[in-house]
Amino acid sequence: xxxxxxxxxxxxxxxxxxxxxxxxxxxxxxxxxxxxxxxxxxxxxxxxxxxxxxxxxxxxxxxxxxxxxxxxxxxxxxxxxxxxxxxxxxxxxxxxxxxxxxxxxxxxxxxxxxxxxxxxxxxxxxxxxxxxxxxxxxxxxxxxxxxxxxxxxxxxxxxxxxxxxxxxxxxxxxxxxxxxxxxxxxxxxxxxxxxxxxxxxxxxxxxxxxxxxxxxxxxxxxxxxxxxxxxxxxxxxxxxxxxxxxxxxxxx
Numbered sequence: 312x313x314x315x316x317x318x319x320x321x322x323x324x325x326x327x328x329x330x331x332x333x334x335x336x337x338x339x340x341x342x343x344x345x346x347x348x349x350x351x352x353x354x355x356x357x358x359x360x361x362x363x364x365x366x367x368x369x370x371x372x373x374x375x376x377x378x379x380x381x382x383x384x385x386x387x388x389x390x391x392x393x394x395x396x397x398x399x400x401x402x403x404x405x406x407x408x409x410x411x412x413x414x415x416x417x418x419x420x421x422x423x424x425x426x427x428x429x430x431x432x433x434x435x436x437x438x439x440x441x442x443x444x445x446x447x448x449x450x451x452x453x454x455x456x457x458x459x460x461x462x463x464x465x466x467x468x469x470x471x472x473x474x475x476x477x478x479x480x481x482x483x484x485x486x487x488x489x490x491x492x493x494x495x496x497x498x499x500x501x502x503x504x505x506x507x508x509x510x511x512x513x514x515x516x517x518x519x520x521x522x523x524x525x526x527x528x529x530x531x532x533x534x535x536x537x538x539x540x541x542x543x544x545x546x547x548x549x550x551x552x553x554x555x556x557x558x559x560x561x562x563x
Contacts, residue, residue, distance in 0.1 A: 405470070
């Protein structure tokens with residue numbers, strides 16, 4: 312039948328239409344970097360609590376506020392110091408008196424020792440045994456007075472050191488450089504030695520605290536690079552793993 316397609320020809324034409332196209336490429340090796348998404352919180356790496364050991368003195372000055380960057384040794388607040396300054400002056404006077412007493416005792420001891428030496432040189436002639444005994448007793452008493460004066464001087468010096476330390480502590484200084492994250496100090500308040508007046512983020516450093524699935528822990532190690540995405544921050548933050556703590560959260 313001319314002009315009409317045979318069934319066999321139609322089948323061959325249909326098969327030709329569905330033949331797959333095959334592309335050939337050369338085999339090559341590629342690096343594959345596995346990744347694992349984890350969630351966590353940002354926290355201070357070194358959160359320092361700053362308070363005072365001085366009690367009974369009101370705050371008269373506060374020099375910083377939350378968000379301020381401070382240097383090590385910078386003044387944060389000042390306590391009332393008139394009473395402590397007066398105590399230092401009084402103790403300095405006591406130290407001066409103790410030194411004078413010691414000097415007198417040393418002079419008396421020198422005199423008593425010299426009298427005893429002369430008496431021992433004249434023993435058996437113009438000096439009786441009774442007089443010699445008295446000179447020896449006087450020398451021993453003078454030596455004992457020196458020991459007492461030295462002990463008194465050491466006590467007053469220790470008290471002076473303590474009073475000066477208390478006076479120095481009325482100036483509350485930053486122990487490290489960083490950023491003030493909390494301020495509880497208020498002018499007129501009387502601080503409690505158990506409560507912090509400030510909290511300091513040392514060097515402004517933050518850490519990302521994350522919990523990773525147990526199955527990926529063997530692949531994590533200190534020094535590995537990580538990428539952190541923070542809500543509200545447009546660009547990701549690059550960092551490194553500082554430590555992998557061998558602890559398991561039993562709740563998860």
